[in-house]
Amino acid sequence: MPLTTHLVHQYLRHDKKFPHVWCPGCGNGIALGALIRSIHHLGYNRDDIVLVSGIGCSSRMPVYVDFNTLHTVHGRALTFATGIKLARPHLKVIVIMGDGDAMAIGGNHLIHAARRNLNLTAIIMNNNIYGMTGGQHSPTTPYGMRSTTSPYNHIERAFNISELIVTAGAGFVARGTVYHAEMLHVLIEKAIQKPGFSLVEIITHCHIQYGKLNQKGTHIDMMKWQKDHAVTVEKAQKMTIEELKDKFTIGVITDQNLPIYYDEYEKVKQRAQLSEK
Amino acid sequence: MQKSDHKKKSKKAYCIKVYKDWCKRCGICVEFCPKSVLVQDESGLPIVKNPEACIGCGLCEIRCPDFAIEVKNKELSFDPKSKNADEK
Numbered sequence: 181m182p183l184t185t186h187l188v189h190q191y192l193r194h195d196k197k198f199p200h201v202w203c204p205g206c207g208n209g210i211a212l213g214a215l216i217r218s219i220h221h222l223g224y225n226r227d228d229i230v231l232v233s234g235i236g237c238s239s240r241m242p243v244y245v246d247f248n249t250l251h252t253v254h255g256r257a258l259t260f261a262t263g264i265k266l267a268r269p270h271l272k273v274i275v276i277m278g279d280g281d282a283m284a285i286g287g288n289h290l291i292h293a294a295r296r297n298l299n300l301t302a303i304i305m306n307n308n309i310y311g312m313t314g315g316q317h318s319p320t321t322p323y324g325m326r327s328t329t330s331p332y333n334h335i336e337r338a339f340n341i342s343e344l345i346v347t348a349g350a351g352f353v354a355r356g357t358v359y360h361a362e363m364l365h366v367l368i369e370k371a372i373q374k375p376g377f378s379l380v381e382i383i384t385h386c387h388i389q390y391g392k393l394n395q396k397g398t399h400i401d402m403m404k405w406q407k408d409h410a411v412t413v414e415k416a417q418k419m420t421i422e423e424l425k426d427k428f429t430i431g432v433i434t435d436q437n438l439p440i441y442y443d444e445y446e447k448v449k450q451r452a453q454l455s456e457k
Numbered sequence: 458m459q460k461s462d463h464k465k466k467s468k469k470a471y472c473i474k475v476y477k478d479w480c481k482r483c484g485i486c487v488e489f490c491p492k493s494v495l496v497q498d499e500s501g502l503p504i505v506k507n508p509e510a511c512i513g514c515g516l517c518e519i520r521c522p523d524f525a526i527e528v529k530n531k532e533l534s535f536d537p538k539s540k541n542a543d544e545k
């Protein structure tokens with residue numbers, strides 16, 4: 181796929197400071213590249229896209245790209261996105277959140293956005309920690325790991341984001357990694373095309389906070405870990421529970437057609453108008 | 458035209474460019490290149506050591522977190538400033 185960089189540069193805001201703010205080797209840039217490729221490949225006009233984010237390292241993505249963008253407040257990106265989508269249903273609304281943003285302070289918004297099947301695409305950068313604020317534990321920090329707020333090892337178990345959102349009722353859920361960057365833009369493309377609520381959980385690394393506190397090595401070591409521990413959904417179906425013990429699945433986890441909030445809302449409006457006549 | 462000539466011409470050649478100002482010397486492109494085309498200099502900057510080994514897969518481009526490496530098909534004389542250059 182040569183010329184990808186050339187393509188990505190066409191979507192960047194060159195009046196912003198580059199190189200961008202992320203630490204050397206951080207996965208946020210890889211995911212941003214995948215997102216740009218998927219939007220380009222689907223043929224959207226850049227003015228048809230709204231990129232909404234909360235606060236965190238990953239939430240700085242919209243700052244750098246020339247779409248309609250909204251950098252909101254921590255935990256509330258989905259609420260802003262809901263408003264945009266209901267007011268301007270023709271726009272494609274994509275929401276970027278960190279695991280802290282989406283699962284801790286914004287956890288309630290996330291499960292209800294999925295349950296309502298709002299016509300939004302959510303992308304969660306799961307690096308198992310609060311990167312921006314100094315490595316506090318998040319709801320996806322695994323049991324027994326260290327963070328600056330669990331220096332004697334974490335005593336809580338982690339949420340599995342994708343499984344939680346399947347259970348919450350989303351029509352489309354996929355998981356990828358920044359190591360598997362080629363697969364990533366395919367998953368994002370599928371999510372964007374899916375009517376209703378779609379989620380892409382991206383397993384990424386924060387080598388600066390999580391990696392350092394847990395002796396996970398460099399960003400390269402952490403990307404190798406992603407490579408070694410990810411198993412495609414198809415392959416996982418042929419593996420035993422024992423074989424899958426320290427693995428996670430990548431690919432499309434669920435894809436189903438469910439009633440979409442906006443369509444249902446239009447029907448309610450029609451019913452109400454009829455009963456008034 | 459001799460056969461060997463023909464062979465030479467049909468082998469694709471790629472030109473790899475690194476945007477030095479954007480590169481943060483993370484080494485991802487070097488580490489994960491399937492053909493060991495790149496090495497890092499003392500500062501960590503990727504250097505094209507074996508250009509003829511490059512297969513143009515573009516993996517270095519899509520894994521570069523800083524959009525700082527570009528792989529071009531040598532036969533395709535494209536203008537980086539043009540807005541219509543195709544992705545492929």
Ligand SMILES: Cc1ncc(C[n+]2csc(CCOP(=O)(O)OP(=O)(O)O)c2C)c(N)n1
Nearest residue numbers: 235236237238254278279280281310311312
């Ligand atoms: C209401 C509110 N609470 C707390 C904060 C501080 N804060 C900023 S970013 C952040 C967490 C970042 O972690 P995550 O969402 O996982 O993103 P990452 O930086 O890891 O990409 C927190 C707690 C804030 N900005 N606003």
Ligand code: SF4
Nearest residue numbers: 202203206237311386
């Ligand atoms: S602190 Fe972690 S998440 Fe934030 S830019 Fe650095 S590596 Fe990335």
Ligand code: SF4
Nearest residue numbers: 490511512514515517
């Ligand atoms: S295009 Fe592929 S083979 Fe060529 S330098 Fe990049 S990763 Fe290596």
